Amino acid sequence: MATDTTDLTASLPALRAGRGVHSLDAAAVLRLLPGPRPRVLALGEPTHGEDALLDVRNALFRQLVEEEGYRTIAIESDCLRGRAVDAYVATGAGDLDEVLAEGISHGWGAYAGNRELVRWAREFNARAEDEGRPAAERLRFAGFDGPLEITHADSPRQALTALHTHLAAHLDADLLPCTAATLDALLGPDEPWTNPEAMRDPARSIGRHPEAIQLRLYADELTSLLDAHAPHLAAVSTPEEAETARLYARTAVGLLRYHHAMADTSPARMSRLCGIRDHMMADNLGALAARGPVLVHAQNAHLQREKSSMQMWQGRVEWWSAGALLSARLGDAYAFVATALGTIRHQGVDAPPPDTVEGLLYALRRSPVLLDPARLADALAGAAPAPRVSPWFGYAPLDPGRLSTIDGLVFVRDVERGTEVREGREGRGSGAG
Template identity: 55%
Template structure:
């Protein structure tokens, strides 16, 4: 298709912009949608390529300065994200400390993420509280070595209730909670990832803690008028975040103890469900303050069911295809047109072992366009492909570490836009 001049003319009909200014191009794309989204999901096809969060920063700055966006949510620890938000909105802490403690380890070392946090703090410095941009992590407190103990979240939730309610209105004592938790290392043992028998998640203590967490959450709701008046709506919202995190982690730990073949799928689904709950809470909290840009992997934000064929190195699971509903799919069903999803894709990234894409793939078709960056209207792209009689084939090269997830031709209809970068070189902006 790339060599066909007529096809190339059709391609220019579907490319919304040869995007020197990505922010403006995204804004024009959004104005073409039937509804203005409250959550705009901007996906990336792989982690670890700095050009992608730099593009995100460029888009976010434009959306804040010209389109009224007032928050960003990243695929990072939702509890640690409170540290970042306190820094960017109120100047608490130092940038070095906030980067170390406020982002998940895989994102804390990113120069683009550091620049984002620094820019947000400078943007907010002389603005009234009502006009400041806020930061949210929306991932569960789960790292590559496994989920954290629910202790941090339960202690914060219990502490909030105890600070503002009489003792008889707080269902359990802190001693009860701490006794059931025990030492953190019994929850965080990395060996649990491959040995479910080592998980505490199915123990009697964990079962009791799930009831305790449910009771504490019930009090948070039942006493919400009193609690909000005694503290603030933001303080109550943070307590809800602690409660969601505690109950979500306890469910996740229970799934870690599962010995059935469904264990991995359950874990993937539970993580995305926690992500979705956090995004819905952000949308509710920020409803009157402007839309939110959400940045995460395409597979977490897409409207379609997520599929992952496990690459070599997964032992007996190698080659198995996992299927679960992404956070984006869950949120889209709840919010309808108030959720929009723009995927990102790369042509070539040689330093990741990602070569020039086959011309019959979506990435190969887009690589035939002149220029390096484009914001693409999927409906226009689909129409051009139909007019050309072309059916794209799935891309099969996935980078040296299997970290690149290609565009799925079957998902175009559930995507509101595509940011495409034809070539990325190491250490350079796209």
């Protein structure tokens, strides 16, 4: 039951007196965390594509780079396509507009905040090159999502054939389970793999056809070879080649697993698909964290420690998020800072009701701010905040019952309409949903 407005309003002095409200900066974020500098620092967002939220991310990343030694940022984008952005950040080769369009999936390369992130990272690396700083001191960019959209999944062709090519270049042919020609024949044309009708109709998926099942076996064998011959492959490959081969292996296995689940006719189908996607995310982030601390930015639901849920066409689905999986693996080396917001008026999200946590924070009249969730919970002791209900499907409000499971809370008071940049022209844009 919702408390009355007076109860939450009365919590403001206690929140301020308890030093639960801070200016948002990297040092303040790290002071809130239970352990030393985390290997994965996750910054969530409650909606996609809003430049106000991307600006907060960019400012925090700059401070983490300049003051805390972070060198990698990962965003919720295709892990294979992201390699093009990483190459641009490293060398400056290519056209920035084309890199953003091709290297950031879901159309999010069009947002000014993402463009600014890539531009700044390239400028940082250019200065590092001029100063003769070692490669380890330069910035890296990564997508950590699978090659997936809500409408379809990619063919496993790119990942599987690239993995085979890497192994064929360094191992005896007799060790390989198949030839490149065999893989090509089993893969067939890409259109059946990417058929958008398969997302809603399992009968349209080819994920359980005999060819797909054989490809899963080959992907498993090729990945096993990558592991079994790691000492030799490390000696004959560059670290970058070895890292990329493992990315291809994870992606090939994950995509084939995803396509197999797309052909599932059981009620658990969509929960299984969401879980496979986040499992791929977690594995990619774990690999990135192995080379140094990483800031990851994605929807709160992909980064939280509890089970995530969503209402879809077949009903409610639940799955363990990438954040939940990483928290179980890394312990205090994983940290999650959620973001909540007040208004997105261009999407019909007006000022939050005063009996919600967002309503209480809106009354602070400061933005952006960083909240200590434990002190916020103490200030709310005895109150029962109502869960906020969004009139727009693309925004997920804060769950007041989960304050104890987050390490920090960023609050952005008002989100104005963002700016898209497409083919050199500016236009008005909104969240990607």
